[in-house]
Amino acid sequence: xxxxxxxxxxxxxxxxxxxxxxxxxxxxxxxxxxxxxxxxxxxxxxxxxxxxxxxxxxxxxxxxxxxxxxxxxxxxxxxxxxxxxxxxxxxxxxxxxxxxxxxxxxxxxxxxxxxxxxxxxxxxxxxxxxxxxxxxxxxxxxxxxxxxxxxxxxxxxxxxxxxxxxxxxxxxxxxxxxxxxxxxxxxxxxxxxxxxxxxxxxxxxxxxxxxxxxxxxxxx
Numbered sequence: 001x002x003x004x005x006x007x008x009x010x011x012x013x014x015x016x017x018x019x020x021x022x023x024x025x026x027x028x029x030x031x032x033x034x035x036x037x038x039x040x041x042x043x044x045x046x047x048x049x050x051x052x053x054x055x056x057x058x059x060x061x062x063x064x065x066x067x068x069x070x071x072x073x074x075x076x077x078x079x080x081x082x083x084x085x086x087x088x089x090x091x092x093x094x095x096x097x098x099x100x101x102x103x104x105x106x107x108x109x110x111x112x113x114x115x116x117x118x119x120x121x122x123x124x125x126x127x128x129x130x131x132x133x134x135x136x137x138x139x140x141x142x143x144x145x146x147x148x149x150x151x152x153x154x155x156x157x158x159x160x161x162x163x164x165x166x167x168x169x170x171x172x173x174x175x176x177x178x179x180x181x182x183x184x185x186x187x188x189x190x191x192x193x194x195x196x197x198x199x200x201x202x203x204x205x206x207x208x209x210x211x212x213x214x215x216x217x218x219x220x
Contacts, residue, residue, distance in 0.1 A: 011034060011035060013039060013056065017207070019058050019060070024057055025056045026044075026055075027053045027054060029056070037146075037148075039056060040153050041148055041210075043203070043206060043207045045057055045155075049110055050112055059187065061189065061200040062187065062201055062202070062203055062206040063185075063189045063190065063193060063194075063201075064186060064199060064206060064209075065173075067177045067182055068177075069197040070196060071197040072170055076163060076166055079162075080167040080171075082135065082167075083135055083140070083167045085131065086131070086134065087132075087171075088130055088220075089130070090132050091120065091128070091129070092120055092123075093132075093139055094131075094142040094143070094144050094158075095111065095116050095119055096116060097139070097142065099115075119144065119146075119155070126220075128144060128145065128146050129145065130142055130143065131169070133159070133161075133164040133165065133167050141157070141159035141164025141167070141168055142157065142158060142168050143156065143169060144156065144157075148214050149213050149217075149218060150180060150213040151182070151210060151213045153184075154185060166196070169196065172184075179220060180216065180218045181218050182213055183209065185210070186198050
């Protein structure tokens with residue numbers, strides 16, 4: 001079928017400020033690299049369960065960590081010596097472990113096979129990154145996320161050994177600072193990240209900050 005020349009299709013999201021009371025901006029679409037990258041640059045991320053349409057979120061409040069506010073406690077600093085931390089060494093293994101590890105209050109994972117495939121593609125394109133924690137040659141913790149300008153959008157983490165993911169996170173913070181990044185988008189509030197220095201901000205504040213930082217030319 002020939003599309004009339006006056007019709008143009010545009011890849012776009014609604015304004016995240018128009019999200020519903022739960023933070024849902026839109027549903028449907030796909031997980032193509034172009035759509036995912038546009039979502040992150042717009043302050044939106046996918047989060048849904050098996051059998052549901054793709055749900056796109058921009059919650060209010062938003063949890064962020066200004067890198068200069070990161071708090072590295074003495075006990076964690078000591079524990080970090082028990083791990084070897086690497087970057088972008090085992091992305092597929094990290095995201096698959098994030099998907100399979102049991103989490104309190106969750107009966108199933110939102111990191112579905114299509115999510116694994118989509119973010120692995122982003123990794124191969126240089127947009128998604130992982131941090132790994134190893135012990136005796138075994139992967140025992142890690143995290144992954146998407147880099148957008150001067151912002152690292154954290155997606156998920158896992159740990160089979162106490163403080164493994166925290167140690168990976170601490171190394172991530174220092175690495176990001178050394179590369180000119182300024183903020184981690186932690187998405188939704190958690191006590192775990194608040195203890196490390198993350199704070200809740202309004203959606204408007206976050207979007208305003210993201211708009212500026214997304215223009216920074218930072219290389220992970």
